[in-house]
Amino acid sequence: MGLKEAALDLSEAGQALDLFAGQKWLVLGGDVYRATSDGRSLEPTYDNWFYEGNNVDEGISAARDFLHSLRDRSLFVVFVVTGRTLPPRITASSKRAGAHGESAVLGAGPLRECNKATVGQQRPVDRAA
Known part of the structure; x- marks a missing residue:
């Protein structure tokens, strides 16, 4: 099972969160990646956050709070989202572990598939690092 992810420049993350909220x-x-x-690929910074609730607005607020706390603004972010709120019997941690969640980012550029799909500057995400 491979992962397909899209990394978005941190400067565009707010716009993606607006799109997630609207949907x-x-x-x-x-x-978070750098x-x-x-300059040919991305590597993890090992900074991350998670939200275990079921409220769309709270999940987006948690993401905004975390991203605003980052001092280095030249980073990239991969969001883990689901297209609906979670039913009570499925927890966010099971979703985070890959039960039904998807890593996704909506952006202005086309996705390019390689090992991982990337957007923006189209750099592959290197999960092995």
């Missing part, structure tokens, strides 16, 4: 997508969390020294 009532529940933001379960996300991961460009590698050669």
Whole structure:
């Protein structure tokens, strides 16, 4: 099972969160990446957040709060979202673990598939790092 993810420049994350809110997508969390020294791919910073509630507005607020706390503004973010709120019997942590969640970002550019789909500057995400 491979993962397909889209990394979005941090400067565009607010716009993505606005789109998620408009579609009532529940933001379960996300991961933060930085460009590698050669600028050809992304590597994890190991900064991340998660939300275990069932409220779309609270999930988006948690994401905004976390992203505003980042000091380095030249980062990229991958959101974990679901297109609906979670039923009470399915917890966000099971969704985060991959039960039904998807890593997704909506952006202005086309997605390009390689090992991982990327958007913006179209750099592959290197999960092995």
